Amino acid sequence: MARKKLLRKRPHRKIGAPPGTLVHVGEPSQEPITFDVVAYDAEHFSEVTFGIGEVERCCGFGKTRTVSWININGIHEVAHIKTMGDCFGLHPLVLEDILNSDHRPKLDDYDDYLFLVLKIPFYEKEGGFRVEQVSLILGPNFVLSFQEKSGAVFKGIRDRLRSGKVRGRAMGADYLAYALIDVVVDRYFTALENIGDDIEELEQALFASPDTDTLESIHNFKHEMIQLRKSVWPLRELIGSLQRGDSKLVGETTRVFLRDVYDHTIQVVETVETFRDIISGMLDLYLSGISYRTNEVMKVLTITATIFIPLTFLAGIYGMNFEYMPELKWHWGYFGLLGLMLILAVGMLVFFRIKRWF
Amino acid sequence: MARKKLLRKRPHRKIGAPPGTLVHVGEPSQEPITFDVVAYDAEHFSEVTFGIGEVERCCGFGKTRTVSWININGIHEVAHIKTMGDCFGLHPLVLEDILNSDHRPKLDDYDDYLFLVLKIPFYEKEGGFRVEQVSLILGPNFVLSFQEKSGAVFKGIRDRLRSGKVRGRAMGADYLAYALIDVVVDRYFTALENIGDDIEELEQALFASPDTDTLESIHNFKHEMIQLRKSVWPLRELIGSLQRGDSKLVGETTRVFLRDVYDHTIQVVETVETFRDIISGMLDLYLSGISYRTNEVMKVLTITATIFIPLTFLAGIYGMNFEYMPELKWHWGYFGLLGLMLILAVGMLVFFRIKRWF
Amino acid sequence: MARKKLLRKRPHRKIGAPPGTLVHVGEPSQEPITFDVVAYDAEHFSEVTFGIGEVERCCGFGKTRTVSWININGIHEVAHIKTMGDCFGLHPLVLEDILNSDHRPKLDDYDDYLFLVLKIPFYEKEGGFRVEQVSLILGPNFVLSFQEKSGAVFKGIRDRLRSGKVRGRAMGADYLAYALIDVVVDRYFTALENIGDDIEELEQALFASPDTDTLESIHNFKHEMIQLRKSVWPLRELIGSLQRGDSKLVGETTRVFLRDVYDHTIQVVETVETFRDIISGMLDLYLSGISYRTNEVMKVLTITATIFIPLTFLAGIYGMNFEYMPELKWHWGYFGLLGLMLILAVGMLVFFRIKRWF
Amino acid sequence: MARKKLLRKRPHRKIGAPPGTLVHVGEPSQEPITFDVVAYDAEHFSEVTFGIGEVERCCGFGKTRTVSWININGIHEVAHIKTMGDCFGLHPLVLEDILNSDHRPKLDDYDDYLFLVLKIPFYEKEGGFRVEQVSLILGPNFVLSFQEKSGAVFKGIRDRLRSGKVRGRAMGADYLAYALIDVVVDRYFTALENIGDDIEELEQALFASPDTDTLESIHNFKHEMIQLRKSVWPLRELIGSLQRGDSKLVGETTRVFLRDVYDHTIQVVETVETFRDIISGMLDLYLSGISYRTNEVMKVLTITATIFIPLTFLAGIYGMNFEYMPELKWHWGYFGLLGLMLILAVGMLVFFRIKRWF
Amino acid sequence: MARKKLLRKRPHRKIGAPPGTLVHVGEPSQEPITFDVVAYDAEHFSEVTFGIGEVERCCGFGKTRTVSWININGIHEVAHIKTMGDCFGLHPLVLEDILNSDHRPKLDDYDDYLFLVLKIPFYEKEGGFRVEQVSLILGPNFVLSFQEKSGAVFKGIRDRLRSGKVRGRAMGADYLAYALIDVVVDRYFTALENIGDDIEELEQALFASPDTDTLESIHNFKHEMIQLRKSVWPLRELIGSLQRGDSKLVGETTRVFLRDVYDHTIQVVETVETFRDIISGMLDLYLSGISYRTNEVMKVLTITATIFIPLTFLAGIYGMNFEYMPELKWHWGYFGLLGLMLILAVGMLVFFRIKRWF
Numbered sequence A, B, C, D, E: 001m002a003r004k005k006l007l008r009k010r011p012h013r014k015i016g017a018p019p020g021t022l023v024h025v026g027e028p029s030q031e032p033i034t035f036d037v038v039a040y041d042a043e044h045f046s047e048v049t050f051g052i053g054e055v056e057r058c059c060g061f062g063k064t065r066t067v068s069w070i071n072i073n074g075i076h077e078v079a080h081i082k083t084m085g086d087c088f089g090l091h092p093l094v095l096e097d098i099l100n101s102d103h104r105p106k107l108d109d110y111d112d113y114l115f116l117v118l119k120i121p122f123y124e125k126e127g128g129f130r131v132e133q134v135s136l137i138l139g140p141n142f143v144l145s146f147q148e149k150s151g152a153v154f155k156g157i158r159d160r161l162r163s164g165k166v167r168g169r170a171m172g173a174d175y176l177a178y179a180l181i182d183v184v185v186d187r188y189f190t191a192l193e194n195i196g197d198d199i200e201e202l203e204q205a206l207f208a209s210p211d212t213d214t215l216e217s218i219h220n221f222k223h224e225m226i227q228l229r230k231s232v233w234p235l236r237e238l239i240g241s242l243q244r245g246d247s248k249l250v251g252e253t254t255r256v257f258l259r260d261v262y263d264h265t266i267q268v269v270e271t272v273e274t275f276r277d278i279i280s281g282m283l284d285l286y287l288s289g290i291s292y293r294t295n296e297v298m299k300v301l302t303i304t305a306t307i308f309i310p311l312t313f314l315a316g317i318y319g320m321n322f323e324y325m326p327e328l329k330w331h332w333g334y335f336g337l338l339g340l341m342l343i344l345a346v347g348m349l350v351f352f353r354i355k356r357w358f
Ligand SMILES: [Mg+2]
Pocket: A266, A269, A270
């Protein structure tokens, strides 16, 4: 597992630029930019996709009587974003944040519309999880969603709207925004399940065969949890704020549903904190386990050395070449000494047994 | 003790589904589904149990003048839950949460009724504790309780109501809901006593014979405490909210009783935090204990080696085969050397004694 | 020092019982039950003690124009508590808590009276500190105090009232309640002084001769601090609430005095937290101390072994029995080798000295 | 550095005494008691010092139209304090706290006057820092300051008032109280600079030559920081309260100055917390440093032993006295073995070099 | 990397001085003092730089109808600061804080103007990061900025104003103040990127070759993070306060921009806390890594010693010179013993292999 970058870098060309300077920050996707427009109410449903150069055709959809949803795939073309901003009356600072794909989750209330930044987590077996940014604008009867990569993330919602068999068709733009948020929050459950499996694997390794790789894995997981927390705590906060009804753009009926997705974010936050707690404890477990093993190794060495070093000394004594060493002449000297050695060795073993060293 | 799953998994088929989709989440029980209905006031008491297919017969009980209590045993049949929801006017999100047996404890106020999710802990000698979910609906004059397994948990309350000799008979549905909550909170005391006994056993092992099993037990207890906290903190919060009288469905008289059960949840939370503190300290104790033991082992090795290695060297000197080694001819050479060795050994022992190594 | 029980156990026969069930929880005292009644105002003072069977004679004292103080020694007789409850109009839940000698400190406001649960700490050289429970009822012109063991704790107050030379005689029941609380808080200073002395002893041992007993003592102190915190934090909270004047039963004049005793509880809490901090740091000190000692032991072993093992090898070389070993014939071979050995040994010592190993 | 007492002891004779009992707590100073009285307004300034027996002459100064400042040097004479209390209408609990030189910092608002307890830190090279208590009474046009030792702490203020060239002469008693507090807070900067130097010295020792003294120093610093925090947090709180204007005795103009001294207390608190953080990290550094050293020692031992033990074994083989050992007869046996030994030794060294052990 | 000073020292000559005493605290710059004046509105723009001795010419700029910005380079000349204070009606305490280049970040509202203290971080490869102080005064139509060193920090803003193509020209002094703050906050991103790179380097070293330098680096980074936190938390707080509109000097339009820079400070604070978390975990990683290495070293020693010590003992036995040792005469004695030794050695190796020691 590769270690993660510690800091969401702000590009150097942006630092010191005047506020509201529109510059795309992030890795541009290679896919073509599209604008998926959906307009619906309880009885009607229409859908159209515009390509590059057709961006102005989106403008009318903010003034229809139906609910309009424009999903912008690909945000690296500054001119498009500026056009959208002009059509829907967005503040330059909003456009700046939409273009910065490295923003933290937040909710800004501009009276006429709400601006939300969300992070969608993607888990990859190699390299752990990464996040993609989606920005939402919730107006009186429209929703704009901006993202760099045309993921299939919101496809299910479009399908449900088209089928017409869902509650959402009869409800306002606020319910649509809720549905998009709900899909984003669901992605965290998928990511956390995967991380949970990895942590369990690591726990196995920790007790079975801890080594320096284990140590590096613990450190990497700690990094991941720090990154994840930075996404989920502000997410919880912003959904909480929506659900308390701080904005008049969110109706009473939709707030009941936001309370439900708020429940989910609490569960996500709890799980992240649980993982953090467990990972933080693993380092202590590792150290204790290693210390225990060192102790076991030391006991083997000490038992061996304590038994044989004195015996070797005795053998050394009778290997000396002094002319006058009466014991050497004794007939039973050798066997007597062997017997003494045996007694000493057994005595040592009994001593260590009593000390419960083995 | 087997390690616990880290995450309450959300089933894959639910992720991405539209809100309010009714799907049962959890292990279905093998027992038959029943509906235990009790209706009472100060003077009257009646009781009946319906089986599968008789679910519609429950519907009338929400409109009687007596207090009605319907206990639903077995929630895995989505159709039943939907029928109950239609009869008693429950929100689809409530039904979704009832069917999800993996929800965190919470209290939702739907004006016409309160929706509560609670966790009942069960302690098992093998495998530690596990929790079961019970969902409560408190209406103006009815209480619905939903659970998967028909435990004998609420049997005592039914018996007391039947006997008629209790305060509860003359009081409203809010008092009944209180009584059910009180029974749930009492279960935590039982579970915590058992866990407390296990921790004391572990403490014995920690001081007497720490090994890698001890380490794994500490880790498992830490997992358990993390799980338990996730049940008890929200429980405390929701009872606190009920007791403060945030809802008009809970009367003044019942709130005095809720203040009492709130006291109990504070005690439960304190005990869980105490256990957590103690378990967290155990890892440090383990490490310190092992380090002390390693030190003791090292001292034995060092004393042995430091005494005998120089003596063995001396013996080695006089075991050399040089032609001209005058000492070897001396008549008292051998005994002189033995004496010198004795002096050295005693000197070492005195030195180590002064250093308080033994 | 014996290890403390982790959990205030709730007796099994109480779990699942209906609320307000009156059962005594705790160890009954062997002393006879008495009811010490004192009635006074600025000019008058009378005092009488009732025995078992005379409990009903206490009832009238709630309706006199003087201040009445009834001190109930021995709470294990449920019938007496019930009688007191009937006479003074106490809620069944209050009686239940009075009988449960294992309750956490709290303050409940029942409009007509305040109900307080307090813990009096007793320090014993063997076994550390333990707590006794005292329950107080503060009515408009009476105070009831319930405790299991007739301690001399409140004797001083009775003496001062009798002597008539104190402020208290001219003041109401709220001032009497304050005086009782003040005595309880003073007991914590005594207990903390004793614990402080023990901790200083332990600190001496920690630096002088750390062993496994030290480790166990640290662990036991940690347990004690956890227990103590559970008494003092709620105590501080309840006195703070009294002092802020949340109840109309506590007059303005008495609140100035409660602010003073509140100061004392802040000091008690600070001292407990200080002790906790110090004890928690001791485990780290222990580990560091042991590691330092292990390092010292290792140095002795390594110096000895590193000097003598190569020399012994050299001696071993010239102890070999090869037929053709020219050095053995050299006249100065032996002394030359001894000289070489000396140079090697001195070189090693210089090397270790430079490394500052001794 | 001597270890500090853990607990501000409450004298035994005070525990259990009735509230408001006037007893001096603390070490009485040997210097004579004096009463320094200053009276001034924008145009006038007078100053007089009374000795023991002249205490009643202070009484009139509370009723003058000028601002009066009475500095009481020496508080161990209970009768004096009582007289001052009677003259200026102080509450018995205030007198009790003034006499208790071991009180924590606090601010009590008695409507007619404010009562403040402050701690002045004194740093001593031997024995670390200690605190002295000063109590202030701020009335409508007078300030009383009580302290046991006539320090030169407030001398500068008296000099500035006398010179008449300062803002303070034209302002009220509240500004005088502010000026006294400002001097007290300045003392903390002096103390913290000294402690900071000591910590830097300790850091040097930690990296250069850690031993058990280092360990004890870390522990002592931890004690000191715990003590210091207990002075500075309440100090910050009380100045914050003054500065917010909770009392009508403090005018708008003075509150701007109090906001400035509040800034200083924030800086003091931040520095204390910084020191605490650094000291707390030192123990971990110590342990890591010792472990690293142990590892280095172990490597030296292991390299020596792993090279020479097998070689010594080989020498031992050819030191055996078996009759039939063909190698002993070989002409190049001895030199061949020496060569083999050299190869083994070099091989080992290469092996350890590859492992980067040296 | 050199260790940082722990404490912002307050100069001794200031301690005890009367409040509002004007003394420069800090290192005076060697560059000449200048006063850069800019005056503009939507249509006009003028700019002039005054030198020492021309300070009085700045005074008129507070009363023009255009927005005036006076940037004071060099604050060590007390007289200049005093003149500015007199011209713009600044409180003596403000002047005192401007002169103290060691103040913590803060916002003081003086009704007629706001006073802000900010810290600009500068990162230097050698010696880590250091901060410079800038003080801002925001009046109704003027901004004063005070700094010791004429950095190019604010040059970009002047250029943008001059070019006239920016939003700022048409807006008030509050927007100018916002632009200055925005530039300061951008500097933190630059500093944090550099620190992040250093931490990643340290992480590499931690896993590859931990030694005592690593330990010292961790300690130094910890110091740096502590310093950095002391700048960024108050910065966040003060921008938050501005953005909430607590002062009437900040208009509605500018507050939207302040909300944006507030977002940036949240990100800065999060990054600092992330770094702190990671650095704090490194010490535990270091210890665990060292312990693992010690364990590996011990295993090598123990395997070597446990195999060869018993064999050497056996060789010692048959190196003894007893007259009667029958085995010595056996023809196959020598080779038999060698075989036995081989079996023992192989047995040991198998044993250690089973124990997974290598
Ligand atoms: Mg939570």
